[in-house]
């Protein structure tokens with residue numbers, strides 16, 4: 001799939017953000033087409049996570065704006081942005097993404113329950129996703145009792161359970177060994193291909209380059225290169 005043939009799913013324009021005196025993003029513009037599988041790479045501290053957080057509406061840029069599926073994120077009130085995100089975006093973040101008071105199956109079922117699905121349906125879907133990620137043994141565990149790798153796979157299950165149009169993943173293989181990392185990547189890419197979701201992966205993992213169709217390299221808060229890997 002090429003980025004030029006379809007109406008973009010994500011349109012980011014002029015994203016600029018600093019943390020105090022530290023610039024994180026400097027006028028980044030980026031389009032992501034529906035179904036596109038894209039990696040964002042670059043040195044540590046170059047702004048990759050900040051960019052992903054802006055695309056998700058979790059961070060507010062100082063200047064510039066993000067449109068996802070035709071919706072300007074900055075035009076939504078905070079509550080509406082949360083609902084929009086839950087319905088449209090599957091998010092896999094680096095830290096603290098699971099609700100500590102809930103078990104794995106409850107964490108994965110939560111987005112479906114919030115959308116009004118029955119408890120039985122939500123539990124079934126959550127259980128199926130935990131099995132696909134090979135963490136069904138964690139179903140009744142709270143995050144504090146899981147390993148980092150298990151928590152990461154539960155977080156991936158939670159991101160995918162709603163079949164989002166856009167999947168944003170920050171180092172989704174970071175806490176995983178080779179076998180689990182390969183499985184997580186295979187599932188993320190497989191789900192994106194089957195459902196037509198766009199997949200944006202921030203990563204240091206060379207294996208991601210093997211599955212991505214396009215690589216955006218960020219350096220010092222700017223896009224250094226943006227190219228097709230096909």
Ligand SMILES: Nc1ncnc2c1ncn2[C@@H]1O[C@H](COP(=O)(O)OP(=O)(O)OP(=O)(O)O)[C@@H](O)[C@H]1O
Nearest residue numbers: 019022023024042043044045046047048049050051
């Ligand atoms: N919450 C924050 N408060 C202060 N500075 C921050 C914060 N988040 C990021 N930064 C700074 O902004 C810059 C970009 O950070 P960011 O985490 O986006 O980079 P990154 O490329 O994702 O790094 P890594 O690969 O190490 O995760 C860095 O200089 C970082 O120290």
